Amino acid sequence: MTFLPRDVQLYAMAAGTTVLRCRSWNRLRFEIEYALERGTTANSYLIQGDRTALIDPPGESFNEVFLAALERHIDLYQLNYIILGHINPNRVETLKILLKRLPEVTVVCSNPAALALRDLLPDASPRLRVIRSGEDSLDLGQGHHLTFELIPTPRYPGGLSTFDPYSRVLYTDKFFGAHRCDESVFDLSWTDLLEDRRYYFDCLFAASTRQVQGALGRLAALSFQIIAPGHGPVVRYSPHELFQSYRDWSEAQTAQDLSVALIYASAYGNTATIAQALARGITKSGVAVEAINAEQASPDDIKEAVENSAGFLMGSPTLGGHAPTPMQTALGIVLSTASKAQPAGVFGSFGWSGEAIDLLESKLKDGGYSLAFEPIRVKFKPTDVTLKYCEEVGTDFAQGLKKAKRAKQPRTPASAVEQAVGRIVGALCIVTARQGEVSSAMLASWVSQASFTPPGFTVAVAKDRAIESLLYPGSSFVLNILAEGRHLGPMKHFLKPFAPGEDRFADLEIDVAENGAPILAEAIAYLECTVAQRMECGDHWLVYATVEAGRVLDGNAKTAIHHRRTGTHY
Missing domain, CATH: 3.60.15.10 (Ribonuclease Z/Hydroxyacylglutathione hydrolase-like)
Incomplete structure (x- = not known):
């Protein structure tokens, strides 16, 4: 740069x-x-x-x-x-x-x-x-x-x-x-x-x-x-x-039916920066966040936020080997208020030690709470990679809450409309992107050509996808098109759940496009693309991209097509 x-x-x-x-x-x-x-x-x-x-x-x-x-x-x-x-x-x-x-x-x-x-x-x-x-x-x-x-x-x-x-x-x-x-x-x-x-x-x-x-x-x-x-x-x-x-x-945001209580204190702004990245990952997934600054909030505010939440996160800096007094007070309120069924998380920043993070972790575990992720420990200021990791942790936390809610709801058979929508088919592709030290990928089947001049297409990206934050206008990515009969390997690889910050391309044979995004060796063709526009469509973003370059790698293979039974699932 x-x-x-x-x-x-x-x-x-x-x-x-x-x-x-x-x-x-x-x-x-x-x-x-x-x-x-x-x-x-x-x-x-x-x-x-x-x-x-x-x-x-x-x-x-x-x-x-x-x-x-x-x-x-x-x-x-x-x-x-x-x-x-x-x-x-x-x-x-x-x-x-x-x-x-x-x-x-x-x-x-x-x-x-x-x-x-x-x-x-x-x-x-x-x-x-x-x-x-x-x-x-x-x-x-x-x-x-x-x-x-x-x-x-x-x-x-x-x-x-x-x-x-x-x-x-x-x-x-x-x-x-x-x-x-x-x-x-x-x-x-x-x-x-x-x-x-x-x-x-x-x-x-x-x-x-x-x-x-x-x-x-x-x-x-x-x-x-x-x-x-x-x-x-x-x-x-x-x-x-x-x-x-x-x-x-x-x-x-207030219309969401699930919320997370995000309780923190921040001495120099670093813990607040981590909290903000976590909140971004949660809210983009369709779950509301009630942020609570423990240094300013009243005990009643903390208690109400925890009681109304489906889960909670607590973050603290370490000052003189301890958590600030407001966070210790907030911890006591949480331990006496939160249900043991509520998933929890711990994060924080520190200079030379991280005792405050250890305190939050041990007290919550001793109190019988389950931590949804390993405590996030950031020394001094978070980096770009750290912020992306925190955003993905927030997204995973929100998805866990939504999954738990769905599990409690009875399944209903697909309606006639949902079955009809499911008959719309699309090519199976892998979208890959890299910005600096941050990279990501996703399996995409809602892909369609949209223009001749310039050559362009649309791809629908769920709001809670990790790659979503790399697909804003001006950003570059690669669309890797998969082959019929050879699509199951890449499909299974990119459908599996990735831990926050996990390398999506580990153990894969890849090349690097001119725009820096990975090209999969198993693709039958690839397109180097630039995002031109985005449109908000319910729980997805519709991304329109123009094609800057591309190549067919296997001219004899056919494009893999995704068939569905219902329009309520991929």
Whole structure:
């Protein structure tokens, strides 16, 4: 991968208001919401009246370019307020520089963010202005009378939105963003951005729909015309469509009939990153997640989430050889609340030891609970491979819950419609893909040619397939077409259950295509493809791909065809 230099794009977006878009054209960090690898922007905003406020300075990655651009635009000593939509150790490094250079500046944030800042940056305490309710406001003069709404989530308990009624701009930090870097300051095309926004929501907010719906209810009362998020383009042309989409996506999660309680604490964000990857794997499988930040949640919240769940996961960092006190408290609540029939899981990050993970594992096992997977132990920060592994663990966990539910339900004979749908046949193929160190594959039978020019076809991919996250527009893969009479070996190999992170190609004879994806030696033909579009179709994604190259390996063989009795199964 070629790493491009980072830069800052400035634009006067509203009256007295400038956006500073710190741009990274490459993947910013190893967190699952960046996995589409389309770059990102870290957006900061300047509001200038009689006094000046800076909203959401970027993290440490952009320190140098951001501060240089800011000083070119204004005299730093004009800065009176720094407003924080959330706080984390990465953003603290930038804040530290600004506070050192501006001894009179006031930091405006929520109470949870203020508590975190007192630990991360004790010198900031005397300069904090804490927003405790929607009634607080800040008058910058010249019409810019800012109001605030608290928008906490388990991942970002200090979430704070800012509204400027004069310019009618709503600053939402993590809400309504997208990790995508380009030249467009504004959302020029709703459809072009929809996939990025949906993926961003699914990664960051699908496990926090209760809090998201509460935040949407508070923000709906504001007469905004522009949404200014922390990442991606400023939402000028489709703010109400995006707002409604968040409602629709949240309601789709709350409508699921199975849920998982995901309880964790995170000292430096690493355990939260693991939790987020697990949640992504669970929610993509059609099971809801109730994320619980043990450091912020009440005992009643934890108890209710566990009682309403079909299973639970617990994650903790190790601090000084121990689990943080909130996690020990949460563990006690779980042990006294959860049914022994509920499957469980343990995960966590650590620096030099992992005693907290050992504690969770031993206490749950001693309490008679069954762990659905080996505890996930991540030293320091998770890698791209680790995140993919965690996503697959989450998917397996969700599939286990769904399988257990189906086992309790009586079987009904296939209807006439289901039998008729089953008569639709398709070629048996193996889809293979590789991105960096991550590879995957699946057996596919719902494959059909879709276009002559360019040559293209569609393939249906179940949402809970591990390979699904490697098949977004712009991604490459290979379609390996199997031979009639020689398809049973590859079919059985790729139908067997793979453990999370297991090499799908072990013991197979393969070659490597120009796009990096594996070619199976047993294929009678292969196509090198690029995903052009995706369409959501119930429990599947319909992927339309164009063919870049291909070859027939055995011209005498016939394509294997898959016949079914009913349309309810592959």
